[in-house]
Amino acid sequence: MIGTSLQGLRIVLVEPSHPGNIGAAARAMKVMGLRHLVLINPRFFPDPEATALASGAEDILDTARVCADLDTALQGCHKVYGTSARDRRIQWPSSNAREAAGEILADLGNGDCALLFGRERTGLTNAELDRCQVLVHIPTAEEYHSLNLGQAVQVLAYELHIAARTTPPQPAAPPEEQPAPVEDMEGFYGHLQHVLRRSGFLQDLRATRMMRRLRRLFDRARPSRNEVNILRGILTEIERWAAKVDRKDQDSL
Ligand code: SAH
Secondary structure, three states: OOOOOOOEEEEEOOOOOHHHHHHHHHHHHHOOOOOOEEEEEEOOOOOOHHHHOOOOOOOHHHHOOEEOOOOHHOOOHHHHHHHEEOOOOOOEEEEEHHHHHHHHHHHOOOOOEEEEOOOOOOOOOOOHHOOOOEEEEOOOOOOOOOOOOOHHHHHHHHHHHHHHHHHHOOOOOOOHHHHHOHHHHHHHHHHHHHHHHHHHOOOOOHEEEEEHHHHHHHHHHEHHHHHHHHHHHHHHHHHHHHHHHHHHHHHHH
């Protein structure tokens, strides 16, 4: 089959409470050619109900990675997609399931990506959505938007499978232009926030929204590792300069 491999895609379930959903997700993945399941703090796992619902996809459960936090789950990925039952377009860029499948395939050409699914009752938190570059929405009827977790995985896995069958392998960017992994971006955002706070630019009330906007801006630019290092170098020099100014101010007191 000429198509694109889905091997670099991690399906990440954030704090699933029902083991049956983990099994159903594993089965949905296996039939659509996805392999990498990551579970963040599952309430029960391993569990007989997960195994029963996996029915034929136990190997996906056996090789599933259990992580304590999102940072560990996303390490090494350069792009993160988050699924949401609610329409939150105002604050995050979003795509429907079909569009997202095509975009994910293009991104896989540049390395590992992750697709996040939220908790059965409450979905993903805003802080978790902030870690996603794109929100993915499965179009539904007007009056009710929320699919069962296992079924949401099924719909996305199906779209990815169809897109992968029809998309030729994507060329990778040259190594120096590969987008930086998410852990480098997080390091940069933490540093940027620190400097913006110290400078007085970031005020508590607006800080979350402002950082969200800045994330969007840098996400669009897709900086390489090298470029992130340059940005951090700039921040470090600003910090040194601010410390020097502080010292001078104190000396003149
Ligand atoms: N009440 C929650 C619904 C959680 S459903 C909320 O409002 O977010 C559990 C998970 O299934 C969601 O976090 C999401 O990952 C996925 N899901 C359910 N319905 C979806 C939809 N219409 N589009 C995209 N993902 C969906």
